[in-house]
Amino acid sequence: MGGEAEKRRVVIRNRKARHDYEILDRFEAGVALLGAEVKSLREGTASFADPFARVEGGEVWLYNLHIMPYGAAGVDAPEPTRPRKLLLHRRQIAKLASHTAERGLTLVPLDLYFTPRGLAKVTLALAKGKRVRDRRETLKREVAKREMERAVRRAGGRD
Numbered sequence: 685m686g687g688e689a690e691k692r693r694v695v696i697r698n699r700k701a702r703h704d705y706e707i708l709d710r711f712e713a714g715v716a717l718l719g720a721e722v723k724s725l726r727e728g729t730a731s732f733a734d735p736f737a738r739v740e741g742g743e744v745w746l747y748n749l750h751i752m753p754y755g756a757a758g759v760d761a762p763e764p765t766r767p768r769k770l771l772l773h774r775r776q777i778a779k780l781a782s783h784t785a786e787r788g789l790t791l792v793p794l795d796l797y798f799t800p801r802g803l804a805k806v807t808l809a810l811a812k813g814k815r816v817r818d819r820r821e822t823l824k825r826e827v828a829k830r831e832m833e834r835a836v837r838r839a840g841g842r843d
Contacts, residue, residue, distance in 0.1 A: 696732060701809065702794075707810075710794070711772065713771055713772045716769040720761055721762055724753065725796070725804060727754075737808055749793070793809070794808070
């Protein structure tokens with residue numbers, strides 16, 4: 685992902701994911717879309733509504749990704765919230781299946797983007813749900829870090 689990460693065009697981000705979950709591992713997966721869905725995504729008309737992914741029958745499916753119907757699609761416009769298949773290697777699917785079954789971890793999409801070649805991809809995270817207490821602690825740490833950075837900036841400006 686090194687040099688290519690700057691060139692990718694993010695369509696949507698799941699901002700709640702980093703707040704509600706502790707991210708343990710990340711995977712890049714392709715998304716099986718229909719033509720009208722791709723055109724709609726290029727216009728940026730998509731949203732995550734509490735999204736998650738699930739391994740079912742040796743395949744990974746993405747749920748609660750809402751892609752608005754493309755205006756020029758006509759009568760055959762696909763269902764906006766239909767489950768979408770994620771494209772991963774067989775070994776990755778097996779790893780995700782074992783982690784989600786044994787440890788009780790969740791698959792959460794972090795963002796949906798287009799690669800420089802024009803392929804739609806999703807960053808999928810293997811995540812563990814945070815408890816309310818953990819969320820508060822994370823928030824406190826972030827606030828303290830911001831305050832320290834401000835203090836350093838103020839002190840650095842006086843020299």
